[in-house]
Amino acid sequence: EPEVTQTPSHQVTQMGQEVILRCVPISNHLYFYWYRQILGQKVEFLVSFYNNEISEKSEIFDDQFSVERPDGSNFTLKIRSTKLEDSAMYFCASTVGGNYGYTFGSGTRLTVV
């Protein structure tokens, strides 16, 4: 069964450093998303991406965040200057479109120290 692949699985970074989280969506999917989940909290929407541009973003997705699809397969989330409160699981998700649910990747656990 096709999978959404995320790397790394765990990243520890110092406050103020830049991190890039990587995702390879399912190949025939067209819509891509980043969500995050702080420990014990709900899954929160960050940004959606379609046709090589951001289609929607949440209040969480401020100027510290950016997304890119640098080639035909990868989809990245960059956090420019990490804060302690950015510590969370970050999930990439994709969907073929329509009203199909998302397929989530296995996540990257980001720990900011």
Next chain:
Amino acid sequence: QKEVEQNSGPLSVPEGAIASLNCTYSDRVSQSFFWYRQYSGKSPELIMSIYSNGDKEDGRFTAQLNKASQYVSLLIRDSQPSDSATYLCAVNRRGGNTPLVFGKGTRLSVIA
């Protein structure tokens, strides 16, 4: 008002029983509804989707939707210890590919 609300649990049921998980949503024009299962430390896994009022069955799972009451439920028949997880209700408020909004989840514990 919270957009998608779930009882956080834990909901404990004996093995073989029916587990009933409930979810309410605030936006009346919401169009599609999803149940995800999330094991501790893992990513959400899609179990069921439902778009029309009524019941939808898939194996041991039945999703129920009542748009007039803004209520979605998930029934798990013949519950197994492996069903022990957090169940997330997600709502697509505007249809199409607009972002899903998740509830906080209900933790289910199936006791052997």
